[in-house]
Amino acid sequence: MNQPAGKPSLRDAIKDASMQKQKDMMAGHFDRLTSSHETGAKVCSTFVPGNLNELIMCFDMVNNLPEVNAIQSGLRGKSGAYVMEAERNGHSEDVCTYVKSDIGMMARGNIGPNGKEMPKPDMLLLSYTGCFTFLKWFELLREQYKCPTVFLQTPYMADGKITPNMIQYMVKQLKEDVIPTMEKVSGVKFDIDRLRENLRQSAKAEDDLVYILQSAKNKPSPIDAYFGGIYYIGPIFGAFRGTQDAIDYYRFLREEVDERLKLGLGPVTPEGPMEEEKYRLVVEGPPNYTHFRQFWKMFYEEGATVVASSYTKVGGTYDFGFRHDPDRPLETLAEYCLNVYTNRSLPMRIDMLVNYINEYEADGLLVNSIKSCNSFSAGQLMIMREVEKRTGKPAAFIETDLVDPRYFSAANVKNRLESYLQMVEQKRSGASKGVAA
Amino acid sequence: MKTFVGIDLGSTTTKAVLMDENEMILGRGITNSRSNYETACRVATQEATVDARFTLFRREFDAKAADAAKVTEFLDALERAFRLEQFIEQLDDLEATCIEQVKGDRFEKDADGVKQSLAEVFRRLRIEAVEMYAPGADRKSDFFRDIAGSRYLALAEEVARDAGLPYDLLLNVYDKSIIAVENRPPSGSLSDKFNRAIDRVAGKDSEFGSDMKSPIERALDIELEETYLVGTGYGRVTLPFSKEHIRSEILCHGLGAHMMYPKTRTVLDIGGQDTKGIQVDANGIVDNFQMNDRCAAGCGRYLGYIADEMNMGLHELGPLAMKSGKPARINSTCTVFAGAELRDRLALGEKREDILAGLHRAIILRAMSILSRSGGVADEFTFTGGVAKNEAAVRELRKLVYENYGEVTININPDSIYTGALGGAEFARRAAEGRVEGVAA
Numbered sequence: 001m002n003q004p005a006g007k008p009s010l011r012d013a014i015k016d017a018s019m020q021k022q023k024d025m026m027a028g029h030f031d032r033l034t035s036s037h038e039t040g041a042k043v044c045s046t047f048v049p050g051n052l053n054e055l056i057m058c059f060d061m062v063n064n065l066p067e068v069n070a071i072q073s074g075l076r077g078k079s080g081a082y083v084m085e086a087e088r089n090g091h092s093e094d095v096c097t098y099v100k101s102d103i104g105m106m107a108r109g110n111i112g113p114n115g116k117e118m119p120k121p122d123m124l125l126l127s128y129t130g131c132f133t134f135l136k137w138f139e140l141l142r143e144q145y146k147c148p149t150v151f152l153q154t155p156y157m158a159d160g161k162i163t164p165n166m167i168q169y170m171v172k173q174l175k176e177d178v179i180p181t182m183e184k185v186s187g188v189k190f191d192i193d194r195l196r197e198n199l200r201q202s203a204k205a206e207d208d209l210v211y212i213l214q215s216a217k218n219k220p221s222p223i224d225a226y227f228g229g230i231y232y233i234g235p236i237f238g239a240f241r242g243t244q245d246a247i248d249y250y251r252f253l254r255e256e257v258d259e260r261l262k263l264g265l266g267p268v269t270p271e272g273p274m275e276e277e278k279y280r281l282v283v284e285g286p287p288n289y290t291h292f293r294q295f296w297k298m299f300y301e302e303g304a305t306v307v308a309s310s311y312t313k314v315g316g317t318y319d320f321g322f323r324h325d326p327d328r329p330l331e332t333l334a335e336y337c338l339n340v341y342t343n344r345s346l347p348m349r350i351d352m353l354v355n356y357i358n359e360y361e362a363d364g365l366l367v368n369s370i371k372s373c374n375s376f377s378a379g380q381l382m383i384m385r386e387v388e389k390r391t392g393k394p395a396a397f398i399e400t401d402l403v404d405p406r407y408f409s410a411a412n413v414k415n416r417l418e419s420y421l422q423m424v425e426q427k428r429s430g431a432s433k434g435v436a437a
Numbered sequence: 438m439k440t441f442v443g444i445d446l447g448s449t450t451t452k453a454v455l456m457d458e459n460e461m462i463l464g465r466g467i468t469n470s471r472s473n474y475e476t477a478c479r480v481a482t483q484e485a486t487v488d489a490r491f492t493l494f495r496r497e498f499d500a501k502a503a504d505a506a507k508v509t510e511f512l513d514a515l516e517r518a519f520r521l522e523q524f525i526e527q528l529d530d531l532e533a534t535c536i537e538q539v540k541g542d543r544f545e546k547d548a549d550g551v552k553q554s555l556a557e558v559f560r561r562l563r564i565e566a567v568e569m570y571a572p573g574a575d576r577k578s579d580f581f582r583d584i585a586g587s588r589y590l591a592l593a594e595e596v597a598r599d600a601g602l603p604y605d606l607l608l609n610v611y612d613k614s615i616i617a618v619e620n621r622p623p624s625g626s627l628s629d630k631f632n633r634a635i636d637r638v639a640g641k642d643s644e645f646g647s648d649m650k651s652p653i654e655r656a657l658d659i660e661l662e663e664t665y666l667v668g669t670g671y672g673r674v675t676l677p678f679s680k681e682h683i684r685s686e687i688l689c690h691g692l693g694a695h696m697m698y699p700k701t702r703t704v705l706d707i708g709g710q711d712t713k714g715i716q717v718d719a720n721g722i723v724d725n726f727q728m729n730d731r732c733a734a735g736c737g738r739y740l741g742y743i744a745d746e747m748n749m750g751l752h753e754l755g756p757l758a759m760k761s762g763k764p765a766r767i768n769s770t771c772t773v774f775a776g777a778e779l780r781d782r783l784a785l786g787e788k789r790e791d792i793l794a795g796l797h798r799a800i801i802l803r804a805m806s807i808l809s810r811s812g813g814v815a816d817e818f819t820f821t822g823g824v825a826k827n828e829a830a831v832r833e834l835r836k837l838v839y840e841n842y843g844e845v846t847i848n849i850n851p852d853s854i855y856t857g858a859l860g861g862a863e864f865a866r867r868a869a870e871g872r873v874e875g876v877a878a
Contacts, residue, residue: 371730396725397727397810409730412728412730415671415728416726419686419723423685423723426723427722
């Protein structure tokens, strides 16, 4: 189908080699999913935060992520129609648009980004429970597919720490509920050594991912840790963690980043390498996917690079030392689920963002508040205030949506972003005046 | 003389402020934004320049310590004469454009008749124009389109009837021409128009002697050099300024409010399509801001819509709401629901003034929420934008600010519509001094 005129197309964007590689990997994965009825592979639908890919692979199952499908629909300009389809079927305007995009896509034949029909899941594995909508979403999917559903309850880190009880509670669920169901659905016996091997592979890729994300501490930053970061997290937050493909991809990406570092280059944007790094920002919240390129352009046109973001931690937080540990296979899966960004208490999120602003020498915090995501948005204003207070750096708020194009107002976003960047500029010159005086 | 220009390209109107080197406002100009931003900016700037000339005239007379009342009377007359000249110049343009439109199959039979009728309509318009700009005459608008349009339509109907021509032929040429005329950048020399205006009021037969002429001529000799210009406008993709001449409108509003009231710490701006809460520091530098998102509920447009629904003028809403003794409880400021809600309540027998008072309160409640998200209301608090002219909105704001934040000085400037442009002009002045983004580098 032709893109409507004026709609930003991802097709003609300039991509660095790693982006192309990532795209090919994702395409390969969608082919695996849509050919599963031919290959006989069983499909396990699960969510990005706390997804247990290493475990899923132990049962030769393919991992299907409905949020990623919604993101793909958003990037391809299809989510608007899907969202409206879901609304026609009775889902209200305020419901999470990932859900509505997914439901609408199913209603319209469930065609994946490769143009083929997406498979029916053989099981549903809900391993992140911090988002209430996820529960409801899987209820809908269960109703639709009538397949076994497993619910791994992850305790919220309300007190800011992981206790032995939390781990025990989760390991018990893994042993008594999750693993037996997976064995039953797949017909494959659980082999803990296979899991250990997968976890070992995960940790290797995780080391490189952390190196890549932390390369943004350099000036200029060789990466954009939000818009570019979304490409970088694709494989590890999805179906590739624990695979040799992921290890290869992150090694390749690391080399690419090293090369840019050596040459003192900034990130690669869809219009080529970014020229001058004028602003270094930390961003909280997910991006908008329906106008992804237009949104990104508003940043790089002003010389703004995102040096750290919370969104790139929703599928796992690695920069404070956590790695999957093959010696404690089930415990490490529990810790991984507990550690994802959205499972952290608000004070923990504030600590993280403050740390990013300081460690990455950022100019301030920008919050992208998502209209249809209460789970992310609740508390963001308080987070913003607190981060401002503790860092003394200016912060600002913009509002968009995940995949509902109706909630992206370019003029409004541009107005706020430009105001914010000029505010940063003013503060800076004010500060330098203070120093000089 | 060096001048610094700030232009605020708003959704409904475009405002310009001309400032001198001593941070004094020389002139202000306003025009409707049209769909042609470049013209809107040129018209607003020219209007500000005209206003600046009058400031210079006053300065010349002040220096001579002439009779103040007489000077005021003279300058008022001069302004009316100047506006008349300006109006006639645009009428000439409109007439010429209308005549050019008389072509094609449609006019095959009646071309000459239409041209004669046009000549008659414009002859009468010119006669009326003198009355329109007579002392004490009341003009409903200062925009050419509004003044010329309504009279053209009335006169064309009469003339067409008398000539036995279909009225729609005259309507057609007008419709085709007015947009072109309106979108044409202002032409004709300003000093020529001033000179003609002076001849009208200080000529041989005038009540003012020709001795009034020389201060005016001296002031006209002062060259107004546009040293630097800063433009601002609501998140537009294209502004008719280059990048280094653009500042965010939030920053411009913050600085503009600071210029008007240096103790300002919080600014509320309710414009046509957005509401902004801005916190500024002691130098007018923005610390924090919040604004409405995609939805313009509770902004100026909402009031415009209500006025249309009630078949009232926008400026009549506030005074009627002030008469309410028992404001209705209305929570929604959704423009889409407003019409239905209004009709429902009227059908239930609620009084118009009570409904209006409730609506004004709802708008201010929404603004209070934006303000609280931006960091609250600090002393002093400056309220700007078109809605600041609405007394019922101001009354609710005072009440709610007092209830939530206690005793706070609330500033409302009669020229608050120019706040953004004023901030822009000050940014321009600072930029010309080589200061970075408004603060000494």
